[in-house]
Amino acid sequence: MPEPKADRPTSPRRLEGALFQSIGDAGRAELVERRLADAITGGLLRAGERLPSESDLARTFGVAPATVRESLLGLRARGLVVTRRGRNGGSFVAEGADPLSHALESLRNSSRLALRDLGAHYAAITAACVRLAARRAVPTEVEQLRTRFERLDEADLEQWRRTLDDVQIELVALSQSARLTREQMRLQAEISPLLRLVDTVAEYRGAQRALLLAVIDAVERGDAAGAVEATEQMVDAVIDALIEMQSRPA
Structure with missing residues (x-):
């Protein structure tokens, strides 16, 4: 390594x-x-x-x-x-x-249909994971995630993205499904460069923080339906943000 x-x-x-x-x-x-x-x-x-x-x-x-x-x-x-x-x-x-330059080029070369399809796949896998996590997670495990997440400094965008990726993976790992977690890891690696673009806009970062926290809250409550709903909202917000960024003049 x-x-x-x-x-x-x-x-x-x-x-x-x-x-x-x-x-x-x-x-x-x-x-x-x-x-x-x-x-x-x-x-x-x-x-x-x-x-x-x-x-x-x-x-x-x-x-x-x-x-x-x-x-x-x-x-x-x-x-x-x-x-x-x-x-x-x-x-x-x-x-x-520069990761951002490559991500921007990838975004501009993607169609809206491809972005929506990526979001649908990501939402389906993530929702399946958090649904199981809400049923199987130990409260202390979720609390550790929350503590790490709430201490995150938005000013350091590099650390912000790395930590959000890790928190997302650790959250879905609470599903106790090795297969789903491996697929989530693969998808996270695919979408993470695009998420870096979203991170550059303070408004989008704030929305990500609020929605991911809503997922964590639902998992901690054992609310599987709430965790899935918050996950779908989070993914929709990200894809909408990417499409909005894509439409801006080069």
């Missing part, structure tokens, strides 16, 4: 675990390149951050070192990774690899 920075948690995040899974023989260099590109453009690997060694990446992804080498060539050609020689050398995320 990537070396920790001073301001980066030393334990791997759940979302990073979803991205850094074994690929096996089927995907080869293209899938390794895509997985690493997703981690960079999604903000999980930040500008200037050193990537694991080729041998470590090969073991993590379950591929040959030559496959990793080929994928890194592709990433360098795309301007996402730079390689430095010498004792402190290695592959690093390029300084110009």
